[in-house]
Amino acid sequence: MLLQIEQVTSWYGKNEALKQVSLSISKGSCYGLVGPNGAGKSTLLKILASIILDYQGKIQIANQPNGSQKDQIGYVPQEICLEQNLSAISNLYFFGRLYGLRGKELRKRAAEVLEEIGLSERGKDKVMKYSGGMKRRLNIGCALMHGPKLIIMDEPTVGIDPQSRSYIFQMIARLKKKGCTIIYATHYMEEIEKLCDGVAFIDQGKIIEHGAVNELLQKHAIPSVFVKGNQALPEELDRFGKVTNHHGGYLITTNTPIPVMEAVLHRYQDEPEELIQLEIVRPRLEDVFFSLTGNELRDDKKALQEQAMGGKW
Amino acid sequence: MGAVFILEMKKNLQDRGLLFWMVILPIILTVLFITVFTSGAEKIAKQEIITSIIPGYTVMFVFFIIISMVSTFIKDRDLGMTARLASTPLSSKNYLLGKWIPYMFMVCIQIIILFGFGKVVYDVQMKQPILLFYLSIALAFTVTGLGLAMALLVKTENMGIALTQVIALGGALLSGLWVPIEMMPEILQTVATFLPQYWAHQSFQDAMHGTLMLEDFFTSLLVLMAFGCGGFLLAMVRYPYFLKQARG
Incomplete structure (x- = not known):
């Protein structure tokens, strides 16, 4: 196992964001994380990426405690975390330097990543001139600069055109082929069916079901x-x-x-x-998802709960 | 830290808005006010006015860097960059230093350009250049220290802009940057001594005239450093909350 998560609990204010989450993810696999808005997917990914440090439980990555090997992890956030006024190359250089790449090595790696994300021709252009899909690809590219073994992707295809989405799928397939382990959070069930070997359904901070995609389809749909x-x-x-x-x-x-x-x-x-x-x-994974989580709108439920608690403000 | 430093310097040097606020606008206003206030004045009085306006407007405009500092921290926090960087080997201490040091450089560059402009265009005196150099660094430290505190204290960019304007313009008004301090009411002259702008302006003027005594130089230096350290202290207290907010 590359990643072992045991009994992880985390809080958002007074509420539990994650409740006793346990998962094992094997090396070289692509593992999907699916759940409604506010289910705890991003919280779990941020914990794995050592962004949220306040949690209980045990996480081991390649038998080492979480946070001890940040250079092995590449985190692709849901937000576009790029400097819009700078070029794609400058952004890649920045992330490369954070991992200790310098000089020739840095330039070579940036060129490789630009090729990988299909932006070699536009590398010198300012990011603000890019389309949504190009920004998303560069966002992924920044996480690949140091050649991580574990790549954590939080909804990397939100709001992009089918071509860019397809390109990202191909990239993920290539990364998998190279032996990278990928954790992939998304709302799109067809992405999980297409890309992932395993999937965990998360709802209200709990893993409600997990396993191989085909097994879950057979079991629930x-x-x-x-x-x-x-x-x-x-x-x-x-x-x-x-x-x-x-x-x-x-x-x-x-x-x-x-x-x-x-x-x-x-x-x-x-x-x-x-x-x-x-x-x-x-049978579709979406059917499994709805049969496990129900059709009720979570935003409304959350808002009502907050209202009952006197609101956030 | 080096990566953040390089990125921030690149961003700042390419930011045309910052160039306008830091260099172009102060030069325009300096020229405008010198033209207005020196028209009809005799040579000695004219030189006196110039030696007051150039450091005065320099001191006033260096404070506007706080807006840029607020903007970069708030954007990093709200757009997820601070959280994103937490997933890298960059430590939170180095992130802060990497964000702060470029602004020290920017303020120093700004002072050099504005004083250089004064020297080249108006032949303003610089009789104690070494003292001016140290005072400039102290002022840069004060401004960026306060900027750091402001960036980590305010919740929104607009709040930061509003407060910076109060500090920069209010401070300029009360510290005698616009009107010679001797012409201001006594009570305001006393109030001025509680403001960093007053100490910076007075010591810059004296150093330009060559009349800054070492004792006064060290007093000014100490006051400016104290304001800077105060800002840093506030920033340090606030930083963990900022990081917590940013990390979600």
Whole structure:
């Protein structure tokens, strides 16, 4: 294990931001962290990055206590932490110097990182002239200057175009291939499905479920069959699972999709042209997320709690 | 610390707004006021006015660096840079030093330019240059010490700008930077002695005339350093809260 988190508890004022969080992340993996707003994802990442020092519990990175090897960790914050009035190269030099890079080594590494993040052509331009996606890539690049083994990314794709997002995915895949371990916090479930080997769902400061992505899908998400046609559904389909109206057809949530499909095909065998669409709907991580955390808006709940406590002010 | 120092110096030297506030505006106002107040004056009186206005406006305008200091710390805090840097091997002590020292340099550069302008354009006397040098460093220390305290005390940039204006303009008014101190009411003359601007201005003027006694020089130096140290002390007390806020 590269990272071992044991019983970590942290506070935000009088409230517990993290409650007895325990996780193990193996070397070379990409591990997702998912949760609603205010769930404690960023708090956990800031603790791992030694930004928040006030916590209880034990964290070990490569068998060393947390904070003792900052040069092994690259932290990509949610915010764009760049000097907007300076060029991308100046920003990379700055972060490189913080880790002791100097002279030729610094220049060489900055050139490599610029290449890696796809900004070689624009390296001398001021950051303020960059698009959102370019800034996000540079934000990641700054965390890569010292060649860290563990990269902590806090929602690195917020508010960017699909091209930049895809580029960042490719970068992450390359980093993984090089043996880096990545912790990736996001709201986007498809990113977790695409990038991560493991995932932890965090809600109200607790890890409510964690494990390999496929295992969690098998454990929590029930597949469905979608049917769209010009004939009424066979009544007996009710016994396979819950039937709901969905996009002008029917969605049958069932653990046995094949018998359902057989029954539908049997129904349409005399008039196959009447059947418009029949498919198995793959279970999504989003379904797991909602089944674990519910659909309730967390911002509203938080605001109500604060109001009940007399407000922050 | 070196990385933060280099970055801050780069930022400051490329900041056109800072250049305007630190150099261009003081030069414009100096020229304007010297023109107004010396028109029709005799040569000796004219030189006296110039030797009052140049150090006076220099002292007043060095205080505006506080705005820039407030701005950089508040931006770093609010945009997450302070937190981001906490994840690197940079210590919080070196972060603070790396942010502060460039401003010391900037104030020294500002004083050199404004005094240099006075010398070249108005042939202002600099009879005790070594004392002027030490006084300039002491003034830079005072201003940046107070700036550091202000940057770590205020919650918003606007609050910092407002308070800096009170300190810079209020201090200038009460310390005789605009009007010769002898022409001010006695009570205000007493109030002036509690302000760093007064000590800096008086000792700069005397050193330019070549009449600054060592005893007065050390008194001024001590007062200026005391204000600077006071600022630093306040900043040190406040710094842990600032870091806590910044780290979320």
